[in-house]
Amino acid sequence: MSTIDLSGTATSATVTAPPSARVDLDIIAELVIPGSRVLDVGCGDGSLLQLLEARRQVDGRGVELSQAGVNDCVARGLSVIQGDADRDLVYYSDQSFDYVILSQTIQATRNPRGVLTQMLRIGKRAIVSFPNFGHIAVRAALMFRGRMPQTKNLPQPWYDSPNIHYCTIRDFVALAQEIGAEVETAQAINATGQKMAMAMPWSFWNLFGQQAVFVLRK
Amino acid sequence: MDEFEPGRTMSAIAVDEELTRAAGSREAYEPSSPVAEFGASEPLRLDAGIxxxxxxxxxxxxxxxxxxxxxxxxxxHALTMDHYPASPSPTTGKPGWWSPLIGEGKPIDTTKFFVICSNVIGGCGGSTGPASLDAASGDPFGLNLPVITVRDMVRAQKMLVERFGIDTLFAVVGGSMGGMQVLEWTVSYPDKVFAAVPIATGARHSAQNIAFHEIGRQAVMADPEWHGGRYFQKGKRPTKGLAVARMTAHVTYLSEMALHRKFGRNLQDRDTFGYGFDADFQIESYLRHQGSTFVDRFDANSYLYLTRAMDYFDIAADFQGLLANAFQGSKTRFCLISFSSDWLFPTAESREIVHALNAAAASVSFVEVETDKGHDAFLLDEPDFYRAMDGFLSSAARARGLCE
Incomplete structure (x- = not known):
């Protein structure tokens, strides 16, 4: 009989909060009320879910497009299914989660407006983090080099990027307004990974914010 | 592994030696495993109304x-399996059909969990089925046994589980027909299942699957030795029909890719065509072998009953055709597993269950394992499958407070 090699399997999901490499994940974790029900759309390898379960004791679920990502998540004890943000959110019932999170994924969806609308139907709140295409380095790349920008957050060349729907912080605010969502909290992160002061005007965030995290509700 | 206490045997009933051989195995009459007996005061309520x-x-x-x-x-267990998932089958002497998965330190870890596996009602491994003796007549039931459903199998399992004094099962796990039983448990007894792992299965049997089963049943019933199901009484066995049924079914358990990889158009023990109807091709020889070994371990009438049970399976039918309604309010943690090349229970069927569970706001994980081994993959060494099972059960065990 064959033997099973489980050496590669991480089995403990609850031991300690792993240090998160992405500053937007830390910010999201701070925004989530402990013990809530969370759906992470585009959960990747499950880092955020694991972080939220460890720090915020959430009842977490995930949807991930790549089957390899899903298999890793399930092997780590996370409740994750294979699915597509554009197609599969329709199967969830109204207001069945406290938070629906879309972290660094909205720019890769085919229909960002549709996805955001579904998120606000399924969850009491939607949390969205995304790279800001209005950032000064992006504008500079276009203005001075005449080339599509490649930055730390947008590393792929235009022809090889999963990101098909870029937006700026102002664009996102406009979309939220258009679908009748209220911005409950917003946070911009600058190029050094620091949170930018809340008092700064949108135009300042839009120029110097490299990423943004929004909490929306209907 | 445990030493089994032999249960009550049926040695008091005189069984014709020839008849026993005809059943393919003494196990149907005198199981060497433990047996739970249910008397007149504890009848099994069948869907057939009996x-x-x-x-x-x-x-x-x-x-x-x-x-x-x-x-x-x-x-x-699945259609043609038995209650020996982790110990050698007394009929074939082969290791348990899930022995890589169940045991000390394995994903279903017997140092942590108490594992129960019973032969289904309607089967031929020792539980009451068409090969069992009908107490009223002293003859084997044959077709006098009422038709059995998956829900009947689960109802019987519930009675067995209660014999152990168990109120809630930590988990119910099974593939194919076993997966149907898992789903039925979560719907019939939602509060009695903490975690459920339905593998390579569907919420209903598809028209194509019913079609293949019907071919199998017709092959059995067309065999003149079937004698309207009364072959034991005639001292005969419909081995040819049952072998054809198995050959057909076996093809549905594999995949075109796996068949091509294993056999291609290779010839068996010859360099040129025989220009006749012997098994020229390796695949023919392989299927004939599968057919002939199957009839030694399985009862033909039992094959009719169990395929029928699968055909009748349709969970949504009892819930206004809406599968999500079946899982409404479910607290069970689900983990569905499918295999990419399975065309008997394709991934889409698992996904349909996942969507229904999403709609019911149930807790669900879903893994599709990439493999070319077809439906059979759930019985084979698939590391992604074992990793998913291990991760899911470990996390569920922590949630249940079974380990740190």
Missing amino acids: DLAPFRIAYNTYGELNADKSNAILIC
Whole structure:
């Protein structure tokens, strides 16, 4: 009989909060009320879910497009299914989660407006983090080099990027307004990974914010 | 592994030696495993509207039941399997059909969990089925046994589980027809299942699957030795029909890719065509072998009953055709597993269950394992499958407070 090699399997999901490499994940974790029900759309390898379960004791679920990502998540004890943000959110019932999170994924969806609308139907709140295409380095790349920008957050060349729907912080605010969502909290992160002061005007965030995290509700 | 206490045997009933051989195995009459007997006071309510009594369930257990009886995992077997998932089958002498998955330190860890597996009602491994003797007539039931459904199998399992004093199962796990039983458990007894792992299965049997089963049944019934199901009484066996049924079914368990990889158009023990109807091709020889070994271990009438049970399976039918309604309010943690090349229960069927569970706001994980081995992959060494099972059960065990 064959033997099973489980050496590669991480089995403990609850031991300690792993240090998160992405500053937007830390910010999201701070925004989530402990013990809530969370759906992470585009959960990747499950880092955020694991972080939220460890720090915020959430009842977490995930949807991930790549089957390899899903298999890793399930092997780590996370409740994750294979699915597509554009197609599969329709199967969830109204207001069945406290938070629906879309972290660094909205720019890769085919229909960002549709996805955001579904998120606000399924969850009491939607949390969205995304790279800001209005950032000064992006504008500079276009203005001075005449080339599509490649930055730390947008590393792929235009022809090889999963990101098909870029937006700026102002664009996102406009979309939220258009679908009748209220911005409950917003946070911009600058190029050094620091949170930018809340008092700064949108135009300042839009120029110097490299990423943004929004909490929306209907 | 446990030493089995032999259960009550049926040696008091005189069984014709020839008849026993005809059943393919003594196990149908005299199971060497433990047996739970249910008398006239505890009938099995069948969907067919008949109370079956007396009846019995043959089973095996592995590991130890903990003090608060919270660590039990029920394993549900597939169509032609038995209640020997983790110990050698007395019929074939082969290792348990899930032995890489169940045992000390394995994903279904018998140092942590108490594992129960019973032969289904309608089967031929020792539980009451068409090959069992009807107490009323002293003859084998044959077609006098009422038609059995997946829900009947699960109802019987529930009675067995209660015999152990277990209120809630930690998990119910099974593939194919076993997966149907898992789903039925979560719908019939939602509060009695903490975690469920339906593997390579569907919420209903598809028209194509019913079609293949019907071919199998017609092959059995067209065999003149079937004698309207009364072959035991005639001292005969419809081996040719049953072998054809198995050959057909076996093709549905594999995949075109796997067949091509294993056999291609290779010839068997020859360099050129024989210009006749012997098994020229390796695939023919392989299927003939599969057919002939199957008839030594399985009862033809049991094959009719169990395929029928699968055909009748349709969970949504009892819920206004809406599968999501079946899982409404479910607290069970689900983990569905499918295999990419399975065309008997394709991934889409698992996904349909996942969507229904999403709609019911149930807790669900879903893994599709990439493999070219077809439906059979759920019985084979698939590391992604074992990793998913291990990760899911470990996390569920922590949630249940079974380990740190």
